[in-house]
Amino acid sequence: MTAPAQPQRDEGKPVGVRAYAEAEETERELPGLLSSREAPPGYRDGVSAGYRWALGRDARSPVTGAGADGVPDMELLTAEIDAAVVREDEAVNDPDTRDYVRGVHSALAWICGYSDRRV
Numbered sequence: 001m002t003a004p005a006q007p008q009r010d011e012g013k014p015v016g017v018r019a020y021a022e023a024e025e026t027e028r029e030l031p032g033l034l035s036s037r038e039a040p041p042g043y044r045d046g047v048s049a050g051y052r053w054a055l056g057r058d059a060r061s062p063v064t065g066a067g068a069d070g071v072p073d074m075e076l077l078t079a080e081i082d083a084a085v086v087r088e089d090e091a092v093n094d095p096d097t098r099d100y101v102r103g104v105h106s107a108l109a110w111i112c113g114y115s116d117r118r119v
Contacts, residue, residue, distance in 0.1 A: 013071045015054050017113035020071070026110075026118045027051040033119045039103070042096045046103020047119050053080075054111050062104045063087055074112065081108045 049062035084105040091097040109115040
């Protein structure tokens with residue numbers, strides 16, 4: 001029996017509009033960035049999931065479950081942002097899901113250059 005294939009990291013490829021190293025450094029800083037915002041657990045989980053996927057560490061996107069081979073391209077990243085907006089509207093009565101999706105949106109918005117806030 002063989003182990004499932006792991007997503008590939010592509011450190012030479014940009015992550016959205018960010019350099020791979022910049023996005024990776026921000027991911028390492030997440031514990032401090034998130035603790036200073038007193039973010040709910042679901043939000044923190046969503047931010048972390050967004051960064052992991054954008055950096056090519058998770059094979060499936062955090063909102064839609066779309067597959068990506070390594071670092072997703074800008075088209076796939078922005079499609080996931082759009083899906084997060086829709087999912088957040090749908091989750092109005094589910095605060096845990098809403099917080100998670102907001103976290104994903106926040107992470108991907110920074111990665112794609114739509115926001116200056118890293119979380």
